[in-house]
Amino acid sequence: MNYAALMKDMLADADKAPAIFSPGPYWKPHADLMIGLVERHGIEKFRAIPDKALIAFATGNQFKPPASRALKLNDALRRLPVIGRFSDALARDVDIGYGRARSEANYKLHVVFALLQEIAPDLAELKESSVGNPPVFSIYERSFSEMFLLKLLEIALLRQHVDFENIKNVVEVGGSYGLVGEILRKRYPAIRYTLVDLAPVAGFAQYYLSNVFPGGVSGFGEKTDAAIHIRCAHQLPEIGDHFDLFINVASFQEMSAEQVAMYANFARTHSDIVYLNNNRKSGSNGLTTDDYARLLQPMERAASWNSTLHEGYQPVLFRMPGK
Numbered sequence: 468m469n470y471a472a473l474m475k476d477m478l479a480d481a482d483k484a485p486a487i488f489s490p491g492p493y494w495k496p497h498a499d500l501m502i503g504l505v506e507r508h509g510i511e512k513f514r515a516i517p518d519k520a521l522i523a524f525a526t527g528n529q530f531k532p533p534a535s536r537a538l539k540l541n542d543a544l545r546r547l548p549v550i551g552r553f554s555d556a557l558a559r560d561v562d563i564g565y566g567r568a569r570s571e572a573n574y575k576l577h578v579v580f581a582l583l584q585e586i587a588p589d590l591a592e593l594k595e596s597s598v599g600n601p602p603v604f605s606i607y608e609r610s611f612s613e614m615f616l617l618k619l620l621e622i623a624l625l626r627q628h629v630d631f632e633n634i635k636n637v638v639e640v641g642g643s644y645g646l647v648g649e650i651l652r653k654r655y656p657a658i659r660y661t662l663v664d665l666a667p668v669a670g671f672a673q674y675y676l677s678n679v680f681p682g683g684v685s686g687f688g689e690k691t692d693a694a695i696h697i698r699c700a701h702q703l704p705e706i707g708d709h710f711d712l713f714i715n716v717a718s719f720q721e722m723s724a725e726q727v728a729m730y731a732n733f734a735r736t737h738s739d740i741v742y743l744n745n746n747r748k749s750g751s752n753g754l755t756t757d758d759y760a761r762l763l764q765p766m767e768r769a770a771s772w773n774s775t776l777h778e779g780y781q782p783v784l785f786r787m788p789g790k
């Protein structure tokens with residue numbers, strides 16, 4: 468499969484859809500950059516490319532300096548006499564900074580793993596795929612990326628409020644490349660999972676989940692009866708299913724207020740339970756958790772808890788009365 472071509476098809480199709488489904492101003496410039504990166508580097512290592520266009524949809528920290536123009540210039544200056552010594556010192560400081568960030572992450576992830584073993588040992592047992600070649604940490608002889616472990620913790624905390632044995636159909640809006648789908652399908656194989664994200668981000672999800680679950684994905688433009696469905700945002704009106712659980716994490720906070728209202732309307736008409744984890748007040752659209760509650764009525768706020776990792780975030784659960 469040529470994924471750059473698939474992503475271009477997704478974008479061309481999205482261009483014909485109503486503007487409400489277009490990427491907001493934050494995402495628009497990233498779309499073309501993403502496809503250019505796939506053409507240049509191949510999609511196989513998309514989780515290892517230290518470029519902000521990919522990191523923006525949560526591929527994770529790379530723990531190494533980005534290929535910025537400033538650092539390239541500094542590298543060139545290192546060869547010069549006298550000035551080179553300052554550039555050398557700067558390059559060393561940058562390396563030390565990234566080394567420390569990695570070692571702090573290593574420490575944090577050991578704590579996260581220990582917590583998981585305590586509150587969700589079955590989730591801690593799950594094995595992460597290496598598709599996309601993410602930077603990994605060795606944790607008691609297991610290998611984990613930062614993003615996978617943090618997602619495991621998020622699901623473990625959500626599970627304290629939702630009985631996943633009764634959840635059969637999940638939709639995630641803004642699911643990025645599909646870690647939630649990977650975890651849910653590995654732990655609960657009876658769950659059907661639909662991921663909705665912008666064109667062309669959904670192309671990364673199609674690549675990732677098709678490789679983690681070969682033959683188990685219905686991709687863009689396909690209508691097979693698979694357990695995993697990848698859909699672009701502009702295909703939302705075609706989704707007629709009813710879902711037990713709607714998920715949105717770190718994503719409503721970066722959409723326009725109109726887009727959030729549209730997805731909230733979809734959530735309250737197509738699902739029984741809604742899990743949101745976004746900034747308490749979005750810095751870009753100004754919406755708060757209370758606004759989400761208003762938009763989701765008649766759903767009722769059933770639970771909220773503190774985010775262990777981002778203090779500004781508010782994990783919150785809404786339920787249709789009686790569900």
Ligand SMILES: C[S@@+](CC[C@H](N)C(=O)[O-])C[C@H]1O[C@@H](n2cnc3c(N)ncnc32)[C@H](O)[C@@H]1O
Nearest residue numbers: 524525641642643664665668700716717718726
């Ligand atoms: C910061 S990432 C978070 C990804 C993932 N939910 C996580 O927790 O790691 C935000 C995601 O929202 C998606 N997104 C932004 N605007 C969207 C829209 N209008 N419709 C669907 N997805 C959108 C982005 O493409 C991206 O994958």
